[in-house]
Structures are given as structure tokens and as C-alpha cells.
Amino acid sequence: MGKATRPIKVGSCFVGGGHRPPVQTMWKESLRADRLQAAAAGVRSLSGLGCGILRFSAPDIGQAELLGALASMVDTPLVADVHFDWRIALRCLDFPIAKIRVNPGNLGEPWKLREVAAKAADKGVPIRIGVNAGSLPADLRDEPDRGAAIVAAAEREVAALDELGFRDVIVSMKASGVEETVRANRIFSERYDIPLHIGVTEAGPLAQGCVRSAVALYALLADGIGDTIRVSLSDSPENEVIAGVEIVALASGTRESADIVSCPRCGRASFDSHAFSERWRDRIYSIRRPVTVAVMGCVVNGPGESRHADIGISGAGDKVIVFRKGEIVRTCSPEEADTVFGEELSRL
Ligand code: SF4
Numbered sequence: 228m229g230k231a232t233r234p235i236k237v238g239s240c241f242v243g244g245g246h247r248p249p250v251q252t253m254w255k256e257s258l259r260a261d262r263l264q265a266a267a268a269g270v271r272s273l274s275g276l277g278c279g280i281l282r283f284s285a286p287d288i289g290q291a292e293l294l295g296a297l298a299s300m301v302d303t304p305l306v307a308d309v310h311f312d313w314r315i316a317l318r319c320l321d322f323p324i325a326k327i328r329v330n331p332g333n334l335g336e337p338w339k340l341r342e343v344a345a346k347a348a349d350k351g352v353p354i355r356i357g358v359n360a361g362s363l364p365a366d367l368r369d370e371p372d373r374g375a376a377i378v379a380a381a382e383r384e385v386a387a388l389d390e391l392g393f394r395d396v397i398v399s400m401k402a403s404g405v406e407e408t409v410r411a412n413r414i415f416s417e418r419y420d421i422p423l424h425i426g427v428t429e430a431g432p433l434a435q436g437c438v439r440s441a442v443a444l445y446a447l448l449a450d451g452i453g454d455t456i457r458v459s460l461s462d463s464p465e466n467e468v469i470a471g472v473e474i475v476a477l478a479s480g481t482r483e484s485a486d487i488v489s490c491p492r493c494g495r496a497s498f499d500s501h502a503f504s505e506r507w508r509d510r511i512y513s514i515r516r517p518v519t520v521a522v523m524g525c526v527v528n529g530p531g532e533s534r535h536a537d538i539g540i541s542g543a544g545d546k547v548i549v550f551r552k553g554e555i556v557r558t559c560s561p562e563e564a565d566t567v568f569g570e571e572l573s574r575l
Pocket of ligand 1: 494
């Protein structure tokens with residue numbers, strides 16, 4: 228999958244070089260020293276859902292040090308997101324950080340970038356250059372071709388690192404619009420073999436953000452463009468990961484984790500498929516095998532979908548039927564449904 232880009236090692240995973248695009252999300256709060264164990268558990272949980280790379284803001288030295296401590300507690304590659312202050316980037320590089328995101332242009336004098344690049348090279352840590360349409364250099368802001376302007380900004384940043392002989396680079400060019408995001412990445416992909424982190428930034432709340440991201444990222448991935456992805460939502464990192472995993476599965480035509488088939492529910496429902504799907508969402512998506520799980524409200528479509536799934540559950544009058552591999556294996560009351568389903572799921 229993907230155009231030939233140079234492979235970049237990001238902690239324990241690869242970005243580019245034909246590898247399946249790792250799904251990313253971003254931690255949405257500041258780190259706290261007294262909550263690091265909980266943060267580590269949260270990182271592992273996101274990893275279980277399919278998050279391959281996880282990014283954290285490092286707005287000051289204190290956050291850089293907490294991130295560094297967290298990075299040594301988990302296996303997931305953690306990325307430090309640094310703006311403006313090269314000293315924060317240098318401090319992050321004292322820890323097992325998998326990647327650092329900076330924009331060379333906003334670090335200030337060239338010697339600061341030189342110091343960061345030298346230390347990153349010494350530690351074997353790649354740098355992600357992230358260009359956002361909302362913060363283009365002044366001379367590019369009024370360019371009518373927004374996609375081309377984003378590329379021009381990225382090219383400057385790439386050139387700054389290239390002059391230092393630093394080639395362990397990943398580039399992202401994001402906009403809140405689908406068209407300019409797709410256009411920028413297509414132009415860049417024609418010119419460079421640098422791996423691309425693709426995403427629509429500030430894509431919006433859950434439904435809108437998923438739609439925008441899916442349209443843009445599917446189009447790019449289907450063209451072989453994009454080496455790692457993020458769905459940016461005004462919503463939870465869990466939903467960002469689930470959406471990202473789904474987009475990669477659809478665009479690649481191969482699935483590495485569970486697929487949920489669930490009905491929209493209507494007045495016929497005798498079983499609350501919404502609430503059930505929500506309760507079991509993380510557990511099901513944590514199955515790192517391509518199994519299909521059906522959750523259905525009634526007998527209209529429930530038995531049919533459930534029989535085609537690896538495991539299915541369907542309302543049937545005042546009962547609930549559980550299917551496994553096409554066969555009815557249990558019939559129970561709605562109150563017993565979670566227990567029965569959990570037992571059957573563990574037998575998959
Ligand atoms: S399966 Fe039943 S409850 Fe679900 S949408 Fe169809 S008719 Fe409605």
C-alpha cells in the first residue's frame with residue numbers, strides 16, 4: 228500500500244516504505260505527575276484499539292519531562308509536539324521519545340534548529356514537520372491556491388533540515404478543508420519520497436469530523452498517498468483511533484481488527500443495540516483480528532446479520548439470541564445479555 232516513500236523508524240514501528248499506515252491520535256490533556264500511572268493505562272488502552280503512534284503537546288520543560296517519564300513506562304511510540312522553544316525539543320530528546328514534531332521556521336535563529344537536528348540525529352529520533360493552513364508564513368497567506376501554498380511552506384521547512392543533512396523526516400500538511408488537504412498532499416507526493424502524515428485538521432465534532440476525514444484520507448490512501456494518519460476530532464482520542472483504523476481498513480481493503488455491524492434501531496427493536504454497542508465498543512475494537520460482530524435490535528434483520536458474523540446478538544421478542552459462526556448458541560433474557568455475550572466473545 229502506498230507510493231514508494233523512504234521508511235522512517237518511529238520507535239517500534241515504521242512509517243513509509245510501504246508499511247501499513249499507523250493510526251495516530253493526540254493526548255488531549257496536560258500530563259500530571261500524580262496521574263502518570265493513569266496516563267500510562269490510557270496509552271495502553273488506546274494502543275489496544277489500534278493507535279500506533281501517540282502525540283503529546285510539550286508546551287514547557289515540565290511537560291517535556293513528564294512526557295519523557297511516560298515514554299519509559301509504555302511501549303507505544305510517543306511523539307513530542309514542540310513549538311517555538313528549541314530548549315523544550317532538546318529536553319524531550321533526553322528521553323525515549325519516538326519522534327519530535329517541530330516546525331523549523333518557528334524555532335527562531337538557524338543555530339537553534341541546528342542544535343535540535345544534531346541531537347535528534349544523535350539519538351536516532353525522526354522529526355515531523357507539521358504545516359497547518361491556519362499558520363502559513365505571511366507571504367503565503369493570501370495565495371489563491373491554498374494547497375500549493377501549504378506545499379511551499381512545507382518545502383521551506385524540508386529545505387532547512389535538508390541543508391543540515393537531516394533526512395529522517397516525516398511531513399504533514401493539514402487544512403480544515405478537504406480539497407486543499409488532498410491537493411497539498413498530492414502535489415507534495417509527486418515531488419518527494421518523504422513519508423506523509425495525513426489528516427484534515429480541526430475537522431470538527433464527531434460526525435462532521437469523521438465524514439471530512441474519511442473523504443479526504445480515503446481519497447489519498449486510495450491513490451497510495453499517506454504513510455500515517457490522524458482523524459482530528461472535537462471528540463475523544465478513542466473515537467479518533469477507531470475512525471482512523473476504519474479508514475485504513477477500507478482504503479487498504481484489508482482489516483486487522485474487529486468490524487462491528489450494528490443496526491440503527493427503530494420502533495421494532497426489542498433489544499437496545501445502541502446501548503449494547505456502546506458498552507462493548509472498546510472491548511470489541513480491541514480484538515486485533517478481522518472478526519465481525521453483529522449487534523441487532525430485532526428479528527427483521529437480526530438473525531440474518533448475526534448468522535453472517537463471527538459472533539452476533541439479536542433481539543427476538545422478549546428474548547435475546549446469541550449466534551456464533553452462523554449457529555444459535557444461546558438464548559437468554561435482555562438482562563443476561565452482557566454476561567452471555569461476554570462468555571461467547573471470549574470463546575471466539
Ligand atoms: S434490525 Fe430491527 S430494530 Fe434494527 S433497524 Fe432493523 S427493524 Fe429496526
